[in-house]
Structures are given as structure tokens and as C-alpha cells.
Amino acid sequence: MEFRDLKKQYQALKERMDKAVIEVMTDCNFISGRQVNELEEKLASYVGVKHCITCGNGTDALSMMLMAWGIGEGDAVFVPDFTFFATGEVVSFEGATPVFVDVDPDTFNMDPVSLEKAILAVKGEGKLAPKVVIPVDLFGLPAEYDRINEIAHRYGMKVLEDAAQGFGGMYKGRKACSLGDAATTSFFPAKPLGCYGDGGAIFTNDDEEAQYLRSIAVHGKGSFKYDNVRIGWNSRLDTMQAAIMLVKFDAFTEYELEDVNKVAAWYTDALKDKVKTPVVPEECYSSWAQYTIQVKSEEERIALQQKLKEQGIPTMVYYPKPMHEQTAFKGLKQYVPCPVTEKLCNTVVSLPLDGYKEVSEVDKIKTHILGESS
Structure with a gap:
């Protein structure tokens, strides 16, 4: 028995999947092909946000959004204690400090009561500036966003929804990846919507954030590839993965x-x-x-x-x-x-x-x- 049966999924999608992959190889447009834009438009429409920016993986997606918000040394970012390492890792990677809070025993998601206690403890100490909360939609289930958003915004903080495991979930009629001030997801093969390698995406309604994210995903590009206006990195979803996910997205929905x-x-x-x-x-x-x-x-x-x-x-x-x-x-x-x-x-x-x-x-x-x- 397979833990998550990607083999059976491929057999069900084989005809369309093979055609999609062969088309990419025939066109030889392996980076930033039309399938990438098509996928981003479909995902943004499905989630109900203005912009979807695909990238190399879900960890990059989190890092890039923290970069867009200017998170760094001296900042506190609140993360569930029960989650995958990447959610806290990206905070430290940006030079900020992860603060771990407890989770609900039934849903496994961030406990709003523990969150507020942690925020007050950090503020009371006065060494770090509370800036961001990263709830995780663990195992596919969205966190309690009404309470988390209210607490975070009351203390002047942003909410970054980590929906690496949550794409397709819903909270009070709203889709996962639309529940915070911005959101990210992962397309690791075993995720609810996965590709055949690594991939990720960021979701935002802010035009300036979207422009910045697209820039840093390609070496800080400006008006074109060789106009570098800031320090960025290289984190793109390649065309092959986008083509694969277009097929999978139809089956998913x-x-x-x-x-x-x-x-x-x-x-x-x-x-x-x-x-x-x-x-x-x-x-x-x-x-x-x-x-x-x-x-x-x-x-x-x-x-x-x-x-x-x-x-x-x-x-x-x-x-x-x-x-x-x-x-x-x-x-x-x-x-x-x-x-x-x-x-x-x-x-x-x-x-x-x-x-x-x-x-x-x-x-x-x-x-x-x-x-x-x-």
C-alpha cells in the first residue's frame, strides 16, 4: 500500500499528463513558458486573490514574503510549535527571531490564546518587535483566522498564512491562501496539489508586493532580465512543473x-x-x-x-x-x-x-x- 498513491494518480491522468509534458519538450520553452502564467492565473482565480506568484518551493515562498515585508533582525515572528521546520527556519534565515506558540489539541493548529500570551510576553520584555504571525494550515485544515487576524492586527502585526499543506481547504466560505494579509503554499509532490518536483506560490492582493516578489524571484530584475534593480535570488517554477500542475489542478478541483x-x-x-x-x-x-x-x-x-x-x-x-x-x-x-x-x-x-x-x-x-x- 502506498502512503500517498502518486502512481495511481499518474495512471489516471497519464494521457493528459504525457501530452502536457511532451508539449513543453517540443516547444523547448523550459523557463517562464506560457504554462506558468496560465497556472498563476488559474490559482489566483480559484483562491480569490489578485496575484499568484509561483516560485521554486514553499520555503522560498515564505522567505520571499518576509523579505517583501522587510522582516529582519530585532523582529519577532510567531510560529506554531507543532509544524514542519521550514516555518520557523525562514524566520531565522531572514535574521528575525521565531517565537513558538502552542496549538489546539483537536485541530493541531495555532492556539489563539497561546499566541496572545506570547505576544504580550515579548512586548513586556521589550527586546524584540512583534511583526508577523505565521499560522499553519496543518494537515489540510485552515487555522482559526478570525481570532488570529484580530489579535495580530490589534498589535499592529501582519498575518502570513502558511498553506503549504492547506491548498483547497476553506474557512467560513473563504479559500485557503486568502485568509491572511498574504499567503504561501507548496507544490511538493505529496501536498494536496503537488507537482513532480519542487514548487511553491505566494498569494497577495497588493500590487506593489506582487511586483517586488516577481523581481526578487529573478535576481532582482527591473524592466527586463538584465536590468537588476535590487538584490534578489533565483526562485522560479519551471514550465514543465507548471504544465504538470495544470493537469493536476483540473483533477484536484x-x-x-x-x-x-x-x-x-x-x-x-x-x-x-x-x-x-x-x-x-x-x-x-x-x-x-x-x-x-x-x-x-x-x-x-x-x-x-x-x-x-x-x-x-x-x-x-x-x-x-x-x-x-x-x-x-x-x-x-x-x-x-x-x-x-x-x-x-x-x-x-x-x-x-x-x-x-x-x-x-x-x-x-x-x-x-x-x-x-x-
């Missing part, structure tokens, strides 16, 4: 998003009486980057993973270590406790999930988790 929600519902119905299953609040819609259950202890998790592995069922742990315990962040002050994160790191385990799973596969997993016949 036509049936994959609906189908992955159907598979997640099968899981929840099968497992809700045995383990703690994911919670999707009524006002939200998840794109299900992962289906993550909670068990009672690390020992129980190890035993469950081994049991499933023996049956050819892969599992993953996202994430085994809190951000504040990462060696790279050694020496950073922890402004608020994060007991929920610490517990989750010992008790979460993610099960195989994609829109191409059959109910028989879910039944097989159920059987071995419940320890009985389905």
Missing part, C-alpha cells in the same frame, strides 16, 4: 478534493471509537494533506506502527519533535509553555491517505488498528 474528503470520512467512521480522530470544525473544510490520529502514548504508537508495517501498511509521524526542541533553535527563549505540542509529538501518527484509496484499503487498516475483523 473536479474530483480529487471531494474524493479525499470521502476517504477521510471512511477513516473517521471506522476509527472514532478506538482512537482520537481528526476534528474538522463546522466552519472549515479540509484538503486532508494527512489523516492524523492520536493514540495514548509513544509506546502505543511504536507498537501500532510496527503492527501495520508487518502488514505492508506505511505510516508516518508528523512531527516527532517540537520546534522549540530542534537543535538549530537551541538558545532561543521559549516565551510560553507548549504542553499540547509536547504531547502530540509523542502520540500522533498519520495513516495512508489520498483520493484514490478504496474502502477495502481503509477496512484493512481498520482491522489491524482495532485488532479484530472488520
Whole structure:
């Protein structure tokens, strides 16, 4: 069994996918081809924002947006303690200081109460200037943006939505990637909408931000490629990946998003009486980057993973270590406790999930988790 079955997805899309790739190779327009612009326009329209700027990967997308906002030394950026390393890494990369806050035990997303406590602690100390909040739409589920935006804006801060795992999700009728002052996503192959390599995008309604982002993505270009008006870097989504994603985007919007929600519902119905299953609040819609259950202890998790592995069922742990315990962040002050994160790191385990799973596969997993016949 595949954890996320990209092979089955390719077989379903093979005819269109092969045609799209061959067209790029035939045209030999590998960088900044028409497919890139077409993809950006489709993604911006889908999300409901003015500008989509594609780039090399989701990490670059976060860094570029922080650059656009002038974030640097002496600034505090608030990040969930329970997330992938990149969300905090980009803050340090820009010379600012990540401040880790706890998450909700049911949704895994940034806890607004912990966030405000951290902001007040930083302001009270007076050494750092609170500038940005980066909520993460973890495992496909948007964070609680009404409360987070209100808190951030009340303290004069911006909100950068990290929707690396959240593309396709919704919060109160609004699409992920439209929920903060700006947003980013990732097209890593295993994401809800993935390419066949690395890729990312930034979403903004601000014309000046969009112009700046397009400039720094190509060595700080001005009116043309060899007019360099600022220091930038090289972070572009290549034409091949854009062509692949145009095919995948159609499948994503036509049936994959609906189908992955159907598979997640099968899981929840099968497992809700045995383990703690994911919670999707009524006002939200998840794109299900992962289906993550909670068990009672690390020992129980190890035993469950081994049991499933023996049956050819892969599992993953996202994430085994809190951000504040990462060696790279050694020496950073922890402004608020994060007991929920610490517990989750010992008790979460993610099960195989994609829109191409059959109910028989879910039944097989159920059987071995419940320890009985389905």
C-alpha cells in the first residue's frame, strides 16, 4: 500500500499528463513558458486573490514574503510549535527571531490564546518587535483566522498564512491562501496539489508586493532580465512543473478534493471509537494533506506502527519533535509553555491517505488498528 498513491494518480491522468509534458519538450520553452502564467492565473482565480506568484518551493515562498515585508533582525515572528521546520527556519534565515506558540489539541493548529500570551510576553520584555504571525494550515485544515487576524492586527502585526499543506481547504466560505494579509503554499509532490518536483506560490492582493516578489524571484530584475534593480535570488517554477500542475489542478478541483474528503470520512467512521480522530470544525473544510490520529502514548504508537508495517501498511509521524526542541533553535527563549505540542509529538501518527484509496484499503487498516475483523 502506498502512503500517498502518486502512481495511481499518474495512471489516471497519464494521457493528459504525457501530452502536457511532451508539449513543453517540443516547444523547448523550459523557463517562464506560457504554462506558468496560465497556472498563476488559474490559482489566483480559484483562491480569490489578485496575484499568484509561483516560485521554486514553499520555503522560498515564505522567505520571499518576509523579505517583501522587510522582516529582519530585532523582529519577532510567531510560529506554531507543532509544524514542519521550514516555518520557523525562514524566520531565522531572514535574521528575525521565531517565537513558538502552542496549538489546539483537536485541530493541531495555532492556539489563539497561546499566541496572545506570547505576544504580550515579548512586548513586556521589550527586546524584540512583534511583526508577523505565521499560522499553519496543518494537515489540510485552515487555522482559526478570525481570532488570529484580530489579535495580530490589534498589535499592529501582519498575518502570513502558511498553506503549504492547506491548498483547497476553506474557512467560513473563504479559500485557503486568502485568509491572511498574504499567503504561501507548496507544490511538493505529496501536498494536496503537488507537482513532480519542487514548487511553491505566494498569494497577495497588493500590487506593489506582487511586483517586488516577481523581481526578487529573478535576481532582482527591473524592466527586463538584465536590468537588476535590487538584490534578489533565483526562485522560479519551471514550465514543465507548471504544465504538470495544470493537469493536476483540473483533477484536484473536479474530483480529487471531494474524493479525499470521502476517504477521510471512511477513516473517521471506522476509527472514532478506538482512537482520537481528526476534528474538522463546522466552519472549515479540509484538503486532508494527512489523516492524523492520536493514540495514548509513544509506546502505543511504536507498537501500532510496527503492527501495520508487518502488514505492508506505511505510516508516518508528523512531527516527532517540537520546534522549540530542534537543535538549530537551541538558545532561543521559549516565551510560553507548549504542553499540547509536547504531547502530540509523542502520540500522533498519520495513516495512508489520498483520493484514490478504496474502502477495502481503509477496512484493512481498520482491522489491524482495532485488532479484530472488520
